[in-house]
Amino acid sequence: MVEAFQMKDGTAFSWQIPAEAKDPYANRDPRFYADVLYNGAPYKNRTAQFYTGGLDSKTSSLSPWNASKTGYTIRKMIDESYDFNNQEYSKCQWVVFRLAEIYLNYAEASAELGNTADALKYVNLIRKRADMPDLTAANLVDKIRQERRIELCFEGHRYFDLRRWNLAETGAGDALGIQITPTSAANTSFTYKTQVIEDRVWKxxxxxxxxxxxxxxxxxxxxxxxxxx
Structure with missing residues (x-):
């Protein structure tokens, strides 16, 4: 999922580009920072530590049993003011249906019917709000599907979207995570390596x-x- 977020200039992220592989969380789609808690991200009164030996890693000295397996956790719709010691429930509400989904539904239907102008109008309203470059007409259906993946991530849509597009198999690969290894004593520089954390077999x-x-x-x-x- 993390690799699906584009760079800020609208190009695809790639581990094959040395500058991006060296600093994979820099200059990404602004929604990445709102939706994903990653190594080095500011959170409450400290930064997230998903690197090997970090407080939020599976090798943590604090609570490894409760750590992320992937090297990431979800930030979207998390109430960061929540106090685990004094509150029983978060007051953050779950979004069931919102304007961006309406725009995406309309854009997708328009693109499938060949109404490119309307499709671009509504999908680019979402892109503008996210401060991302406009999409163009080439391969528009695929681009709208990608935009839907990003804009609606962690809201329960992807599972059903892949099935209605008859693309479920493409989303059923092995579960991946990131291995983050410090390269400095101060834990300020790292190397990154994707790894399989769960084998999956598609049926x-x-x-x-x-x-x-x-x-x-x-x-x-x-x-x-x-x-x-």
Whole structure:
């Protein structure tokens, strides 16, 4: 997910570009900083420490059992004023439906119907608000899908989006994380290496849900979805 966030100039992030690999969290889409807690990010009264041996790592001296496996945690919609010692529940509300999704829905439908002007108008309203460069007409459907991935990340859309696009297999690869190794005694410089943290095997049946057996029993003409009995 982290690699999907573009650079501030609208180009794709790449580990193959030395400057980006050396400092992977610099000059990214502003939404990256709002949505993801990464190594070195300011959080409350300190910076996040996901590097090996850091307070937020799996090798932490503080609470390794509660640390991130990936080297990141979600920042989006987190109430940073929450006091774990004095409050039982956060007052941060969960967003069910918001204007950006309406714009993205309309832009996607417009692009699929060939109405490029309307599609660009509404998807670029979202880009402008995020202080990102406008999209252009080339490969517009794919660009809108990418924009949807970023704008609506961690809001529960991606799972269903990939299935309705019949692209679920592309999102079912191994789970990846980042290994961050300090290269200075003061823990101010690091090397970064992606690593597999969970092996995953894709099954085509997972594209669709099974039809409840009770519904098939009501109507024998209904055929079960592929891969289910």
């Amino acid at each position: 085509p049946a997972l594209t669709l849900y099974p039809i409840p057996r009770s519904e098939i029993q009501k109507n024998p003409n209904i055929k079960q979805n592929p891969g289910y009995k």
